[in-house]
Amino acid sequence: MSERSSTRVEGAQGPMHTGSGNMYVTVGPDLGDPGRPSFRRIADDQLTWLRRVLVAPSGMGAARAELADTGTVILDGLPGSGRTSAARVLLRESHRDSGVFRELLPGEEGELSLTDPGLVGSGDRLLLDLSASDAARWAAARSGLPALRKAVHDQQARLVVVMPHGGVLESDLQRNRVVIDDPPGVNVFRRHLRMHGLPCEQYLRPDPTVDDFLRERRPMREIADFADLVRRARGATRAGDGFPQWCATALRSRADRRNDVAVLVARLRESPQRALLITVAMLHGAHADVIHRATQLLLGVTGSPPEEVPLLQRRDLAERLTEISAETGPDGHVRFTELDYDSAVRTHFWDHMPDLRQHLGVWTAHSVDLDGTHVTRGLRDGMVTQLAGQYLRTAHGEELASLAEEWSSTSASRAGLEAAVQALTCGLNDPAHGRHFRERVYQWCANRRLRGKFAQVLVQVCADVIASSHPDQALLRLYYLARREPDTTHALRALCELVDTSHRLRRRLLNRLAGPALSPAELDIFLSVCAPGPLTDPYDNGRALVEESAVRGALTACWRDVLGDLPPSGWQSQARRWLHTAAVGDRLGGILLDVLVDAADRCGSRRGAAFAALYASARDAECTAPFGSACAAETTDLLFQKICAAQGLGRPTTPPQAESARETES
Incomplete structure (x- = not known):
């Protein structure tokens, strides 16, 4: 990290000073947990995993050769053929000592134009995914490709463009175009099972369920999801079941269960029954103690009156779980007896009881503050992810963003701040809503008055989530946060760490600072970088x-x-x-x-x-x-x-x- 002329004391027992200059004392929950893997490392792990599971599609060899020869390749192919995965693997294979992997998002706030030579750093690996673009956006991108290709060549970088299928391409770019065709579906399915650790003697045998599933053309993502269902079925079924039973269970879980859940909910008329059903669906796989405490919380949040039956006359948890088709395993963790039943339950209550949605947000905020041996960071993140998934599935991303702001604007605990980070992470990583969330984060950082600890949450998502693939956007947002933070240096430290990763980013920040006159906060930023x-x-x-x-x-x-x-x-x-x-x-x-x-x-x-x-x-x-x-x-x-x-x-x-x-x- 860049050295500074001031002294910082973090987590101190009391104020202290070690020399001249300013002193910053950080008090309160700090989201920087050194024991937790950063999203940058997670992003690298995801690229590594993608390379391991990818079955090279037809045309992959030609794409590798074109990328190595010219530094640029334009991938075309049918939707679902694995074009985007192939593009990411090509760039992962091009890893060098210098440069970073980045996804270009022309037109978004904080992104340079495709014609700006400052867009490309030495050895960078750039992905321009326009597979879902309309004709106007594709035409605008094509006009900038010549300048971008020249910058890529000059910086010895690599560029992979995924074009919209059937899109127009100029004659001088046709030589860079490579068509990607689907690899054999059964090979994709087996590769994923092998990476999931299933024994090869099981999945190499012919199976009628698998044959029926793969009889028609399937998108690569759908095949990967089915393989993951088989993996999960293996872990959930009874002892003695084999590969045919796992596949049959996985296929049944893909069936539409809306009617089954509707019938079950109609039969469960009492509030404690429905509260337990919702809790198991939101905290699927949690320990029975956590399920019980979270259920009581939900009843309190929704205003349900307490039970008047004497304690020893009440039905125990095992009996109540049987009513909702769930059970407690030998490890004490609660799961539905049918695979993926939790997803169908969440969807039912979200779609058919809209008045419950606001209460679920309040309940989740209270639940992540539960403590105990069985309440882990992964459990909290999973609960927030399930809630965020419903907001995003029904195109209510704005409400999810507001919920994250609300969670961290009050006197939030560390768990509450982590929940807000997780909620925004889900929105930023969602293919359909990511752009909206990046714009919302920009408005927060640049223009909005931030309450409570929300600035810390924004620093975290900028530094770890946005920066992992869009460092230019993270740079701009952290710069605005660093200009505005009065009592901490969270944003300034994150900004320094980000520019330390790239000469190109340091150059861009210095150029931004070289304005008419620096404010006191900008003077501090400059002296830090x-x-x-x-x-x-x-x-x-x-x-x-x-x-x-x-x-x-x-x-x-x-x-x-x-x-x-x-x-x-x-x-x-x-x-x-x-x-x-x-x-x-x-x-x-x-x-x-x-x-x-x-x-x-x-x-x-x-x-x-x-x-x-x-x-x-x-x-x-x-x-x-x-x-x-x-x-x-x-x-x-x-x-x-x-x-x-x-x-x-x-x-x-x-x-x-x-x-x-x-x-x-x-």
């Missing part, structure tokens, strides 16, 4: 960021505001790092000094004071120079010469601070 190491670190063909004229201009503009608006105590720590780096003695060190001197030279009426403060900082830096005071003294002397040259003077014997003092006296 302008560490000299990343600026002088060679990349691509050995070039460093500070060698680029546009980057030097941005650095000069920002340092001008720093030197002109902040007292020396606010920036000397970062200036000391610049001076220590410059003391190495190479050409890049001279560029760093030029930037500092040029910035001071533009400080107007404070020009003399800025020169004096820079010189004083250089003298002070000699005491802590990592390469010795003699080398640092030479750097100070070189800085002095550059200051004199900027003032149009020969080398005077009077140091800048004395000159500044005489100017002030006169």
Whole structure:
């Protein structure tokens, strides 16, 4: 992470201070859990899994060759043929030491135009999925493809475009087009079963259920889902059942069960019965103790009166579970006796009791705060995911977003904040609603007044969810959050960590900061991301960021505001790092000094004071120079010469601070 000139204390028992500068004390629940895998790592794991389960479709070899030869391939094929999965695997196979995997979303807030050369970083692996685009969006993308392909070539990157089936393609792009055809369905099915750990002697035998399922053409996603149902049926069926029984159970679970559930609900007239049915559906597989406590919570949230029957005369949980076709297993966890019955129950209550929806949101918020041995992070996330799935399935994404904001705007617990993160994650990862949620997050970050701990939730989803595949959008949203956070540095730290992953992102942030005048918050952002190491670190063909004229201009503009608006105590720590780096003695060190001197030279009426403060900082830096005071003294002397040259003077014997003092006296 970039070093800063301030001191942060997190999770402290009380306030403390270790030196000059600002002090930030973070109090309250912190979502940064080092024991939890980040979504960036999860995204990489998903690409790895996809590569393992993909059966290469017809045309995959030609696509690999075209991508290796030209850096660009355009995939075409029927919907459901696995085009998008093939595209992601092609990019996963192109992994290099430099660059990142990113999905391009032209037209969204925070995304650069396809014609902007700053869109492509060295070695980047870019996916442009337009498989579901209409004619207008596809035409707009095609107009930008020539410039994008050139940038990809110049940066030695890789680009895979998934075009809409039957879309128009210009003649000069036809050579990059490769048609993807469905691989054999039975091979796809067996590959997924093998990756799920099923014994090959089971699924390699002919099975009439599988043959019947694969008789007609199926989309690759549907075959993968059926294989997953077989895996789950294996874990849920009785001992002694084999592969034919697992497949039959999986096929039955695909049947429409709306009528069955409707009949069951009509038979269960009492509130405790229906509350138990809903709870098992939302917390399917949870321990019986959790089911009992959550059921009581639901009865309370919906205003059901407490039972008046004496405790020992009430029906026990085993009897009540039998009424709803559920049971407690040997491990004490509760499941329906039929596979995927929980999904049908959730759908029924959501569709046919709309007045219950608001209560389910309140109940979920209370349930995630339950504690105990059997209440795990995975259980909480699963419950939120089931609720979010109903909102998204019925196109009520706006209500889900508002619910997440409400959960974290009050005095939320850590579990409540994690639930809000999970709800927004579900929306952001949903293919149909992801764009709306990214826009909603942008509006929150840039324009809305954020209450409670909601800013922490937004930092989490930007840094871990959006940044995993859309880092430019995450950069913009974290930048707005960092400008607005008054008492914490959550957004600033996440922003620094993000730009540390990419020279391209650091360049883009510096260009954004180089505006008319930096606000106090933007000054803090700049001082946090302008560490000299990343600026002088060679990349691509050995070039460093500070060698680029546009980057030097941005650095000069920002340092001008720093030197002109902040007292020396606010920036000397970062200036000391610049001076220590410059003391190495190479050409890049001279560029760093030029930037500092040029910035001071533009400080107007404070020009003399800025020169004096820079010189004083250089003298002070000699005491802590990592390469010795003699080398640092030479750097100070070189800085002095550059200051004199900027003032149009020969080398005077009077140091800048004395000159500044005489100017002030006169």
